[in-house]
Structures are given as structure tokens and as C-alpha cells.
Amino acid sequence: MKPGILGIGDALPPRVVTNADLVGELDTSDEWIVRRTGIRERHWLQGDETLADLATSACAAALRDAGKEPGDVDHVIIATITPDQLTPGLAPAVAAKLGAEHAGVVDLNAACAGFLYGLDHAAALVESGRARHVLVVGAEALSRITDHEDRSTAVLFGDGAGAALVGPISEGVGIAGFEFGYDAELAPLLYAERERPLLRMAGQEVYRHAVARMTEASERLLERLGLDATSIDYFVPHQANARIVIAVADALDVPHERVSFNVELTANTSAASIPLGLAAAQRDGRLPAGALVAMVAFGAGFVWGAGVSSWKDGAAIDKRGKAQKVKTRST
């Protein structure tokens, strides 16, 4: 079966932390944070709130959006680097809370690129017939591994969860393909140690690599699929910094009105960033059924990935004459 995205959902913790809230705690300013990153606020879990509950809300919303039930779910794949416990992972708790009683459950760690890896795995499961409906979740509580006393990173990260339901589609493009890469030698530029699990980042160098790798991966994938930037209706780059998003969009020649910019309200949520961007865009009417969507992410590892998919309605993309142009291949 041809795999496609059938539904999307998201969830953010109720607590909003504005730049002004951080200025009282750190030697920083709203002006610096907005100018250098585009971030104005982020959401953080508090008290006994769990990431599993947040991820479950996102999954429930994705199922509602797709008109499916928890019992329809064959697998729950959760991309996260910040599960509630070292072990077990998030997926068993989320599937149980959701009522997905017969699902396979697994967490994966590919840092900010995790959601795209999950999407690729889900597409392969559906395409091969080994599963019919797979929930792919990006869920992070980065506030738990942020050094709240280090101004160079404390302002950058947020918590959130986004989920997509992947299932069979009969017409159109569906999940068209991916491009993945890694560079383990550069891992010391962005990491968190087990002993003192706090994110450490050489910001400027990561910035440089992020722009270069996300641009290259997107170009390579578009070329392989027989597409160029003009074919892309909506572009969702990982939201780490608005300047990075702009640099990648400009390098690819994607007009800004077709680009996701939700870092302003979420900050960097690692694996949750892309599904949060997709859900926000659908809510705001910027992602109509049948749109061709490009996604790209870069993060710790370094690990990066790019993906292209049609948005939900295969028939709509067929009518726009785009389906014929895409040389689909799931990896």
C-alpha cells in the first residue's frame, strides 16, 4: 500500500515562559533573544506533568483529525531524547493511555531528526503491508536537560509533542521519500552527557553546519524526486532559530510565505518541532489538503534528514497535476 499522512495533532504544556520571565533569571534581554533567535516564548512542563500525557494528547488529536480510533493503531513510534524515565521508553505508556491495546511500541533517538526517521519507518511498515496505521510522535521535554543557568542555551529550548497518523492512501503521492545523513566526528559540538545530562552546544558552529546540511539534504531529495523549490507548497524546517530557517529557505529559493516559522512561540523542541509546525500550519489554513510538503531537520549526532510528502488528500494532489511529477520512493 502507498503510505500517506492521514492526521496530525499537537500538544503544548499550559505553562508559558516568556523572554521577560527569563530576563529576571539570566543576564539576557528580550531584544537579544528575538534578534538572534526569533524566539519570544516557550512552553515548559511543570510539577508532576508528564511527557507521556502530553504525547498522548497529541496522538488523540491526530487520531481525531484522521477519523480513526485507538484500536486502529498497529504501531506507536515515539522520537524523543527526553522520555519520562531512562527506561521504559515513552511509547508503552502512551499507547496504554491512548487505548491502543494491540500496538507495537518503540522509542527512537535521532535527536532533532527523530520525527523524520519515525515517518520513514512508519511509511516502510505501511508500504510493506506489515502495518496499516502507525502513529509517529515527536515528543520532548527539553526543559529537563537545559542548563537554566547558562544564558547561551537556557533561552533556546521548549517542551511539546506532535503526532502524525500514517496509513494507506489509494491515490496521489503520499510519503514520497527521504534523505538522511550523519557526521559522528562533530558530535562534541552538541551533546548531553549521561552523568550531568544538560545540553551543551557550540552555537555558532552548529548553526553553520545546520544551514549547510539542511540545505544539501533538501536539494538532494528534491532532485531525486524530480522536484524543485517551486513544486513545494509548504516547507517545514526544524525550528531551532528563525535565522537558520530563513537561511535554508533562501538557499533553496522557497518564498517565506510558504515556510513554517513557529519557533517564535515554541522555541526549539527537537523531535517535536516538525509535527508542531505541521499541526500549526494546518490549524492556520496554510496547509490545504493535497499540498506538497517538504520537511528537514538537523541536530545532535550530528544527524540530519529531509522528507517530502503530500498532505493527506491524494486525490487533491492528483487534481493539481503534481502527483505525476513526483518520482516516489519511500527511502
Ligand code: UT7
Ligand atoms: O536543534 C539543534 C540545532 N541547534 C541549532 O541549530 C542552534 C544553532 N545555533 C544558534 O542558533 C546560535 O548560534 C545561537 C542562538 C545559539 C547563538 O547565537 P549567535 O548569534 O551565534 O551568538 P553567539 O554565540 O556568537 O554569541 C554572541 C554574543 C556573545 O557575547 P560576546 O562574546 O560577543 O560578548 C555571547 O556571550 O552574545 C552573547 N550571548 C548572549 N547575550 C545575551 C549568548 N547568549 C546570550 C543571551 N543573552 N541569551
